[in-house]
Amino acid sequence: MNGPTQRRITIKEVAEAAGVGVATVSRVLSGGSASAETREKVLAAAARLDYRPSALGRNLRRQRTGGIGLLVPDITDSFYARLTDGVLSCARSYGEPVTVGVTGDDPEREAELIGTLIEQSMDRLIAVPSGDGEMWAPALRAGLNVVFADRRVRADVPSVVPDDRAGVLTAVEYLAGLGHRKIAYLGRHGQSQRVAAFTAAIASLGLPDDGDLVVHARASRDSAYAAAAGLLQHRPDVTAVIAGGNVLGEAAVLAARELDVRIPRDVSLIMFDDVPWAELCSPPLTVIAQPAQDIGYRAAELVLRHGRRPPAVTLPTQLVVRASCGPIVKTSRR
Amino acid sequence: MNGPTQRRITIKEVAEAAGVGVATVSRVLSGGSASAETREKVLAAAARLDYRPSALGRNLRRQRTGGIGLLVPDITDSFYARLTDGVLSCARSYGEPVTVGVTGDDPEREAELIGTLIEQSMDRLIAVPSGDGEMWAPALRAGLNVVFADRRVRADVPSVVPDDRAGVLTAVEYLAGLGHRKIAYLGRHGQSQRVAAFTAAIASLGLPDDGDLVVHARASRDSAYAAAAGLLQHRPDVTAVIAGGNVLGEAAVLAARELDVRIPRDVSLIMFDDVPWAELCSPPLTVIAQPAQDIGYRAAELVLRHGRRPPAVTLPTQLVVRASCGPIVKTSRR
């Protein structure tokens, strides 16, 4: 009840105002051929009426919808926030709107969100996939133009991922160089790539792999804390932990503090993903930096350009040494 | 070139498969009246064909578009990420897609994004407004259903904001209680509400207000750092700083460290917005916690319900005392 909310003006009215047919208006505005005189008239009328073509009408006619969908596990996680920022940044330069959904690493919610996007006739989608590759078969069959980000779960879908193998290897080598032999990986579900890289790295360096050195958490902070605390409590023999993300790193620091495990004296910690607060933390955290924003940007480029899509883009990571890793002191703690 | 990308099935095909007219299909699927028999047939056909109504067609017909737009200054900022999470969480329960845009606190970019949203026929918008209220006149006249979040720049637009006045007052009182008299506010553009509350609080406590105790930064981390460093360098007389957001707080800690200003011995710091790392920081940061997620959720509710919209919702903040504020030692530092 706050105003007469003026009706949207259509191409028909512009045509009338310019004294031409609707086809001509459409042609002029789409850069088609027209005489200089009519072009002038149409442009003037459009400007005068502040005409904005309706994306609805356009998209209905041409079957292809503009806009791109983006599915991330958790927008609250700095890594995915930065990835999102990269996508938005690229999309903005193309003038394409981005619809964002949060999956919480739950395949069911993911499927539901995909359904919503398909209903909107979105045909371009960037996703950090939650489940395994099978789940994506229907979406792909539906003609969805999908690009995976951060994780690669199908070989037939283009993806932009950090160089997990190199990152993990760097981390493990660094820790091994400090004398650590019992190194644990604290990851979240869906990081099969990294876990594989981890066990491979352990094996290649001849370190013992006596079973459950890999612990998984779900997307929430609570779950991350529980996993970290469990690891520190039940495995007093591990002397170094690799956290597979900033939420997990945060949880590890918190849990260590709570359990009176000192970093790096009692256990060394190295965290995937460099975040601003890693430097502010006490102790400042040694991290494997990941180009989160670039990942998003490149994924958006891929999904927008759409032509000649390379199977995979791998972006380098970087070890940033701060103060959360130290040489091993004597034996295992406690 | 990766498949025959099957054509989307339409209501017409469902009608044909069910042996009824399109109108009947539409009616059944929208919950209109129909005989049990036909309802059965239609539902069966729709399920068999995996029919999904096209939002494009629907939205074109009914002039009201589903979906809501969300405009935030910086998705990388934990506060806005959490706010966004709240919006997405609420929107998901309504099955409404959310289109997100990043304004960077730039009114021009904001206007551009609004234009894009209008083109998409979005009629519902949640925004953290960058500019002043005037800028919103065209959007409102266009029939946009707007709700402001975090900042209130117009009285005639519903908004959901934290209780800035109480938050600032609490912070100032707490610092004054510790003996501080020269307190600075480090804010970002668009926080006029808080700055007003700050000067009011200063005045009400009888503290000196000798001019430029308020410093502004833009949305970027660089700008925040510059502002914080400038403040600490040029005003050795201030003994306490209130940072108006987590990015500003982070910048303040960083700048203090760089300039060898110790917290809380040399200056006390209190930060708006509680973030997970505030506890991990050295020293742990005393903060004014803001219900970022709730703000987003409530804003989404407001924009979705749409009826009887209250003029404003104010959500409480909370002082969380940690270790970044201390009593004043002697005189001004240095």
Next chain:
DNA sequence: AATCATGGTGGAATCGTTTCCATGAACGGT
């Protein structure tokens, strides 16, 4: 001079859905 190529232009079909309206059947009341 008659015909053909050219290029600007507008009418009309189309996209997929909702909704108005007319139709026809069934049924109950007088």
Next chain:
DNA sequence: ACCGTTCATGGAAACGATTCCACCATGATT
């Protein structure tokens, strides 16, 4: 037995854009 009411149903219009196609005028070619 006839008429009026109710109800399910399907045809068709409408939403706003793009695009095919026919049309006409002009200029060039034979």
